[in-house]
Amino acid sequence: MTIELLVFYVFAALLAFAGLRVITARNPVHAALFLVLAFFTAAAIWMLLRAEFLAIALVLVYVGAVMVLFLFVVMMLDINLDRLREGFWRYLPLGAAVGVLVVFEMALVVVAKYYASGTLPMPADPGPGYSNTKALGRLLYTDYVYPFELAAVLLLVAIVAAIALTMRRRKDTKYQDPARQAAVKRRDRVRLVSMPAEKKE
Amino acid sequence: MSASDLPILLPAYGEILLLVLASAILLVDLFLPERLRGLTHWLSLATLAACFVLTVQVVRATGGQAAYTFGGMFVADLMANVLKLVVYAAVAAVLVYSRRYLAERGMLRGEFFVLALFATLGMAVMISANHMLALYLGLELMSLCVYSMVALNRDSATSTEAAMKYFVLGALASGLLLYGMSMLYGATGTLDLTQMAQVIAVGQVNGVVLVFGLVFVVAGLSFKLGVVPFHMWIPDVYHGAPNAMTLFISTAPKLAAFAMAVRMLVNGLIDLAGDWQQMLVVMAVLSMALGNFAAIAQTNIKRMLAYSTISHMGFMLLGLLAGVVGGNRFSAPDAYSAAMFYTVVYVLMSLGSFGMVLALSRAGFEAEELDDYRGLNQRDPWLAFLMLLLMFALAGVPPTVGFYAKLAVIDAVIKAGQIWLAVVAVLLSLVGAFYYLRVVKLMYFDEPRDAGPIAPGRDVRWLLSANGLAMLVLGVMPGSLMALCLVAVQGLYPLAR
Numbered sequence: 001m002t003i004e005l006l007v008f009y010v011f012a013a014l015l016a017f018a019g020l021r022v023i024t025a026r027n028p029v030h031a032a033l034f035l036v037l038a039f040f041t042a043a044a045i046w047m048l049l050r051a052e053f054l055a056i057a058l059v060l061v062y063v064g065a066v067m068v069l070f071l072f073v074v075m076m077l078d079i080n081l082d083r084l085r086e087g088f089w090r091y092l093p094l095g096a097a098v099g100v101l102v103v104f105e106m107a108l109v110v111v112a113k114y115y116a117s118g119t120l121p122m123p124a125d126p127g128p129g130y131s132n133t134k135a136l137g138r139l140l141y142t143d144y145v146y147p148f149e150l151a152a153v154l155l156l157v158a159i160v161a162a163i164a165l166t167m168r169r170r171k172d173t174k175y176q177d178p179a180r181q182a183a184v185k186r187r188d189r190v191r192l193v194s195m196p197a198e199k200k201e
Numbered sequence: 202m203s204a205s206d207l208p209i210l211l212p213a214y215g216e217i218l219l220l221v222l223a224s225a226i227l228l229v230d231l232f233l234p235e236r237l238r239g240l241t242h243w244l245s246l247a248t249l250a251a252c253f254v255l256t257v258q259v260v261r262a263t264g265g266q267a268a269y270t271f272g273g274m275f276v277a278d279l280m281a282n283v284l285k286l287v288v289y290a291a292v293a294a295v296l297v298y299s300r301r302y303l304a305e306r307g308m309l310r311g312e313f314f315v316l317a318l319f320a321t322l323g324m325a326v327m328i329s330a331n332h333m334l335a336l337y338l339g340l341e342l343m344s345l346c347v348y349s350m351v352a353l354n355r356d357s358a359t360s361t362e363a364a365m366k367y368f369v370l371g372a373l374a375s376g377l378l379l380y381g382m383s384m385l386y387g388a389t390g391t392l393d394l395t396q397m398a399q400v401i402a403v404g405q406v407n408g409v410v411l412v413f414g415l416v417f418v419v420a421g422l423s424f425k426l427g428v429v430p431f432h433m434w435i436p437d438v439y440h441g442a443p444n445a446m447t448l449f450i451s452t453a454p455k456l457a458a459f460a461m462a463v464r465m466l467v468n469g470l471i472d473l474a475g476d477w478q479q480m481l482v483v484m485a486v487l488s489m490a491l492g493n494f495a496a497i498a499q500t501n502i503k504r505m506l507a508y509s510t511i512s513h514m515g516f517m518l519l520g521l522l523a524g525v526v527g528g529n530r531f532s533a534p535d536a537y538s539a540a541m542f543y544t545v546v547y548v549l550m551s552l553g554s555f556g557m558v559l560a561l562s563r564a565g566f567e568a569e570e571l572d573d574y575r576g577l578n579q580r581d582p583w584l585a586f587l588m589l590l591l592m593f594a595l596a597g598v599p600p601t602v603g604f605y606a607k608l609a610v611i612d613a614v615i616k617a618g619q620i621w622l623a624v625v626a627v628l629l630s631l632v633g634a635f636y637y638l639r640v641v642k643l644m645y646f647d648e649p650r651d652a653g654p655i656a657p658g659r660d661v662r663w664l665l666s667a668n669g670l671a672m673l674v675l676g677v678m679p680g681s682l683m684a685l686c687l688v689a690v691q692g693l694y695p696l697a698r
Contacts, residue, residue: 109413145208146271150326150338153220157319157342160227161349164312 008048015041026081028074032067039063050123053133212268212277215256215285216325222248223318230311238309242300245314249293249321256285267692273393274332280463280541280689281329284456288328291453291548292321297664298556299445301657305564308354308443316353317449320346324457330464333382333392337375340425343457344371347450351442363441370424370434378421384414385469394469395694401472412476418465419480425458428518429487432511436495439507444562444569447503448555451510452548459544462521463693467537471695474525481522486625488515493633502571505636506554509595512633517543519626520610523617533696536613538686539606545682546594546606546675553591553668560584560657560665568651574640576649584655585644587669594672596637597630602675609683 018038025031039062046055140148210217226248230241260282267278296317303309323346326339348371352364386392388410389400400406424431439447466477492512499505520540524533561568561577561584568574578585594603607630614623657665675682690696 106413109409143272144334146274147332147334147338150335150342153319153322154338154342154345156224157316157345160312160315160319161345164310164316165349165352165355 004048008045011041011044011048015045028077028079029071032071032074035070036063036067039067050126051132053136208271209268210270211262212259212270213275213329214259215252216322216329218255219248219252219318219322219325222251223315223322226318227311227315230315233311238311241311241314242296242309245296245318246293248318249289249296253286253289253293256282256289265688265692267694267697269331271335273395274335275329276331276694277329278689278694279692281460283685283689284328284460284541284545285325287545287548288321288324288453288456291456291552292317292449294552294556294664294668295445295449295452297660298448298552298559301661302443302445302559302562306354306443308445310353313350313353316346316350320350320449321453324453327457327464328460330461331394331468333385333394333465333469336461336464337379337382339457340378340461341375343454344375347446347454350446350449351438353446354443357443359441360443360446363438366441367434367438374421374424374431377417377424381414381417381419381421384410384417388414394464397469398471398695401470411470411473415470415473415477416480418470419477419484422458422462422465423484425461426455426514426518427458427511428484428514429491429511430484432488432491435511436504436507439510440501440504444503444555444559444567448552448559451506451551451555455510455514455548455551456544459517459541463537463541466521467524467533467696468694471525471530475528478522478525481518482619482622485515485518485522486622488512488518489626489629489633493629493636496633496636499636500571501569502558502574502640503555503569505571506551509633509636510551512629513543513547513595516607516610516626516630517547519614519622523610523613523619526617530696532613532616534687534691536617537693537696538683538690539609539613541686541690542679542683543606543610545686546602549668549671549675550591550594550603553587553665553672554595556661556665556668557584557588557591560661561655563653563656566651566653571640571643573651575643575647575651577644580649580652581655584657584665587665588644589641590669590672592637592640594676596634598634600676601672602679603672605676605679605683 015038018034018041021034022031022038025034039058043055043058046058222244226241226244229244230238233240259277260279263277265279267276269276296314300309303313320343323339323341323343326342327336328339330336330339348364348368351367352361354360382392385397388406389397391397391400401411420431424434427435439451442450466474470477489512492508492510492515496505496508496512499508517540520536520543523536523539524530526532558568561573574588577588590601594601597603597607607626611623611626614626
């Protein structure tokens, strides 16, 4: 067993553990933190596959931005855990039966020799001076420019939809108008009042 | 990089124009005062008309041949262009039908039109996808727009609940689809559907992994089509969504879902037809049974039509599963064109019947209950007659096009040697006829209960008339549309000679 394989198994076990804890943790904040751990270990596995840029992007984007936002939301929501767990035992037998069946069937395929670790070798060392980021960028803006543009449209739609669903114009909202703030004159704000000086008694 | 490396944009002109104009409308609408909101409506209709004309020109320019671009990710074959034309027309009809309804409920906002146009773009992308990545992105583009359109009426708890259910289940289905796609990628090493078909045809691919991926892909597809056992969202979403959104969901996206099924199963995986046809048999029979029997018990016309959708999509699957017989593809064009014809006709029928629900609704009143249709003949004989034509078409009564669509599909099933399947389909359609004819009975033989005014605008009345009479005209002369579907399907990559 090479050292790379050993590292892989360690991270894979960690990833499976973290993923399991995400759905079993009682406290939602803990679940979110385990998700962070899952992202980190997944990034490490990608690193093993020589996908450095993707690994860094996963950490920066998902852990750095998405999960932090997620944690804020989880902390701000007032989740009643008892209500969420209502009916857990009632649905457990059916859910567990289906789940076990699916896992069994998937195991039959995935554990078969097609996906054994020997059949898919580690990617070859591309040599010094090879830039993962450059290769990815080149592909993204040439061969994959069509899906790339589509993803951009998707983000635009997400913005439009989010604004359409959440923005309400209220008449009584107090807001600042930067244009008026910038164009303000001194005489609008400051009034000089000349008062007679008072004498000290 | 020289100019010859750039992708040829001609086949995608329609989509590009749609994207540019939809973005322009988004900006224009922002600066329009409230009283000019109708302008957005007309601009959206003009956009769809322009895309329609441009797509016709693309067909002329390519001579109906399949044109690939963007590195083979985008295909504009005749099926794609025909389906896109129907989608543009269907979305335009949806906009016309729903304008007054939305205006009366304070939902006639620019976002509705922009989201509808972007959803149309997503459908066009799906229809033209020759690569799983493009297919998935088109699907998400469409779905995201539709989810938010369902939730657009924010003050209604049922709409929000419907949108939430739709969103969560849709995300689950997307997950299944993506997992299946990743398995197919693992087995074949490509996401390009043409290449995937070639790799599978060579035959050095692990069959177990392929079928494993196929199961998940079919599950994802059946959610989007709304067939049993992934149908649960349909009645709740159709019922909970505002009527205008129900009209939208029940029409154009069905064409996109059909195109997606054809792209995945026929373009990419036709060599696995023996496997996926069996899955489709089970889903088709269950959908027709559940859809038709459950629809009988409904008192709400939207729920009834929702269950009817399930049964119709099950019926459409019969066409898809009759294509390859014992590894032989000779009858495939007939079977797939029957399925395509069925889908197009279903969209026309659905447009008309939900359009009628919108036309009979008015401010503060939704014509959702079956009882609201009692005595419609006494209140407005012409609308009642149109509704009669639509219900006959949905039931498959002879002079209307619904009969011909069912006939073509059943013909394909019999040619494939599945007599028992044809018998089951006919029997279950007979069950379905009950609840469509019940609407006719309520309209013609019962006394009206609701005495409110029926005042659809003149444009709606004309369009509804055209829509209803199309059932009759197409039923008498189905030849040209059928021939168009046949030519379109024959141009598909695996069937082209």
